[in-house]
Amino acid sequence: MARIHHYIDGKQVAGTSGRFGEVFDPASGEKIHEVDFASASEVDEAVAAAAAAAPAWRTMSLSRRVEILFRIRETLDAHRSEIARCVTEQHGKVLSDAMGEVARGLENVDFACGIPSLLAGRYSEQASREVDVYSIRQPLGVVAGITPFNFPAMVPMWMFASAIACGNTFVLKPSERDPGASLVIAELLTEAGLPDGVFNVVQGDKVAVDRLLEHPGIEAISFVGSTPVARWVYETAAHFGKRVQALGGAKNHMVVLPDADVDMAADAVVSAAYGSAGERCMAVSVVVAVGEVADPLIDAVSDRLGSIRIGSGTDPESEMGPLITREHRDRVASYLSSATEQGASVVVDGREHERYRGPGFFLGPSLIDRVSPQMDCYRDEIFGPVLSVVRVGSYQEAIDLVNANPWGNGAAIFTRDGGAARRFQYEVQAGMVGINIPIPVPVGYFSFGGWKQSLFGDTHIYGPESINFYTRGKVVTSRWPDPATSEIDLGFPRTR
Numbered sequence: 001m002a003r004i005h006h007y008i009d010g011k012q013v014a015g016t017s018g019r020f021g022e023v024f025d026p027a028s029g030e031k032i033h034e035v036d037f038a039s040a041s042e043v044d045e046a047v048a049a050a051a052a053a054a055p056a057w058r059t060m061s062l063s064r065r066v067e068i069l070f071r072i073r074e075t076l077d078a079h080r081s082e083i084a085r086c087v088t089e090q091h092g093k094v095l096s097d098a099m100g101e102v103a104r105g106l107e108n109v110d111f112a113c114g115i116p117s118l119l120a121g122r123y124s125e126q127a128s129r130e131v132d133v134y135s136i137r138q139p140l141g142v143v144a145g146i147t148p149f150n151f152p153a154m155v156p157m158w159m160f161a162s163a164i165a166c167g168n169t170f171v172l173k174p175s176e177r178d179p180g181a182s183l184v185i186a187e188l189l190t191e192a193g194l195p196d197g198v199f200n201v202v203q204g205d206k207v208a209v210d211r212l213l214e215h216p217g218i219e220a221i222s223f224v225g226s227t228p229v230a231r232w233v234y235e236t237a238a239h240f241g242k243r244v245q246a247l248g249g250a251k252n253h254m255v256v257l258p259d260a261d262v263d264m265a266a267d268a269v270v271s272a273a274y275g276s277a278g279e280r281c282m283a284v285s286v287v288v289a290v291g292e293v294a295d296p297l298i299d300a301v302s303d304r305l306g307s308i309r310i311g312s313g314t315d316p317e318s319e320m321g322p323l324i325t326r327e328h329r330d331r332v333a334s335y336l337s338s339a340t341e342q343g344a345s346v347v348v349d350g351r352e353h354e355r356y357r358g359p360g361f362f363l364g365p366s367l368i369d370r371v372s373p374q375m376d377c378y379r380d381e382i383f384g385p386v387l388s389v390v391r392v393g394s395y396q397e398a399i400d401l402v403n404a405n406p407w408g409n410g411a412a413i414f415t416r417d418g419g420a421a422r423r424f425q426y427e428v429q430a431g432m433v434g435i436n437i438p439i440p441v442p443v444g445y446f447s448f449g450g451w452k453q454s455l456f457g458d459t460h461i462y463g464p465e466s467i468n469f470y471t472r473g474k475v476v477t478s479r480w481p482d483p484a485t486s487e488i489d490l491g492f493p494r495t496r
C-alpha cells in the first residue's frame with residue numbers, strides 16, 4: 001500500500017510528523033492508501049521552498065514562462081487518463097466523469113497560456129504635458145490553495161494555473177480524502193519543466209490549514225470547500241492580513257416553467273442531480289416545479305432513475321459511482337428519513353438499491369417530492385444523489401424561493417419563453433445562471449463564483465478575475481523633462 005507523501009521543491013518528501021490519514025476505495029470500501037499529515041514545520045518547509053523559488057520564477061521572461069506553461073498543458077493533456085484513473089480510484093466518480101473533470105481543469109491551463117496579453121497593462125501617452133501614465137501588474141509572491149475532495153484534479157487547476165502564470169509560487173493543500181491526484185499532477189509539472197519549488201503540495205488536515213492561514217510568508221489564500229469552513233478560512237486569513245477568496249457550498253435550484261419541454265428538463269435534471277453521485281458544488285439539488293409541470297416532470301424523472309447504472313467508477317458500464325465515505329453516505333441517507341418525518345414524500349428511496357447493502361459507500365438515486373423550505377432536506381446542503389422537488393404556483397413564487405435561499409452558487413431555468421428567461425437572468429441572486437443548461441459552470445476564460453454563502457471574498461476564481469486576484473496593480477506616472485524647464489510648484493499636481 002503506497003503512502004501518499006508531500007511534494008516539496010520538485011520531489012516527493014515523506015512526512016515526519018507521525019500523523020497520517022486513511023484513503024479508501026469508495027467502491028469497495030477498502031483502505032487503499034495512507035496519506036501523510038503535515039505538521040506546522042513541514043508546512044514551513046514547503047513555504048520556504050516556494051519562497052526560495054519565487055525570485056527566479058518572477059524574474060523569468062514572460063515568453064520563457066509561457067513556453068513552460070505550454071509544456072505543462074501538453075504534459076497534462078498526454079496524461080489525462082492517468083490523472084482521471086487516480087481520481088476514480090480515490091474519489092469513486094466514474095472514469096468518464098473523471099475525464100471530464102480533467103478536461104475542464106485543462107481549460108484553466110489553456111487560459112493561463114495567454115498570460116502575456118492577460119498581464120499586459122495600459123499606457124496613456126501625454127496624460128499631462130510630457131507625462132505618460134501606465135499600469136502594470138506584479139505577482140504577490142507565495143500563494144496557497146486549499147481544495148475539496150469532490151474535484152481533486154480540477155479545483156487545484158482552477159487555482160495554480162493562473163497563480164503560477166502570474167509569476168507566483170504555489171503551495172497546495174489537497175483534500176485528505178483523495179490526495180493522490182495532487183501528486184500525479186505535481187510530478188507531471190516537474191516533468192514539463194516547471195522549476196523546483198514553484199509548485200508544492202502539503203498533505204494534511206486542519207493542522208496544515210491552520211499553519212497556511214497564519215504563515216507570514218504566504219500572501220494569498222484560495223479556498224474551495226464547505227460553507228462553514230469557507231467562512232472561517234475567509235475570516236482567519238483576512239485576520240492575518242492575507243488576500244483571500246473562499247468558495248463555499250451550494251443549493252442549486254432549477255426552475256421548470258409550465259411551458260418547458262418535460263423530457264428535456266427531466267434529462268437535464270437527472271444528469272445534473274445524480275452525475276458524480278450529486279457530489280458537485282454545481283449539482284442541481286432542488287427542482288422548483290411551477291404549476292402543472294410538476295406531475296409530468298416527477299413521473300419523467302422517476303422513470304429515468306431505475307435505469308441509471310450504479311457501480312464502481314472503473315467499470316465502463318457504470319454511470320454513477322459511490323459516495324466518498326461511509327459516514328458521508330449515511331449522513332446523505334439520513335435526509336430520506338427526516339424528509340418523511342417532516343411530511344415530504346420520498347418517491348424513490350436510494351436505500352432500496354441493492355448496492356446500498358455494500359460493499360462500498362453506495363446510495364441509489366433518490367427523489368423527494370412535496371419538499372418545503374423548512375425541511376432539513378431543503379435547508380442543508382446534502383451533497384449526494386438526493387433531489388428535492390418544491391412545487392410552487394407561479395414564476396414569482398419560484399424566484400422568491402430561490403432568492404430567499406442563503407446560497408447563491410448556480411441557478412437554472414428551463415422554459416421556451418425568452419422573456420421569462422431574460423427576467424430570471426436579471427432577477428436571480430446567484431453567481432452562475434443556466435438558461436436551459438442545468439450546470440452552468442463557466443468556461444475557463446470566464447470566472448467562476450457564487451453569491452451569498454457560496455463565496456466569501458471579492459473575486460471569483462479562475463479566468464480573468466484570477467489575474468487580479470493573483471497580482472497587485474501598480475500605476476507609473478513618468479516624465480523625462482528637460483532640466484532647464486524645472487521649477488518649484490507647491491500646489492497639488494494637476495494635469496496641464
Ligand code: NAD
Binds near residue numbers: 150173174205247381
Ligand atoms: P470541506 O470544507 O470539508 O474541506 C475542504 C478543505 O478544507 C479540505 O482540504 C479539508 O482538509 C479542509 N478542512 C476541512 N475541515 C477543516 C477545518 N475544520 N479546519 C481546517 N481545514 C479544514 O469540503 P469537502 O467536503 O472536501 O468538499 C465538499 C464541499 O465543497 C461542498 O460543500 C461543496 O459544495 C464545496 N465545493 C464548492 C465549490 C465551489 O466552487 N463553490 C467547488 C467544489 C466544492
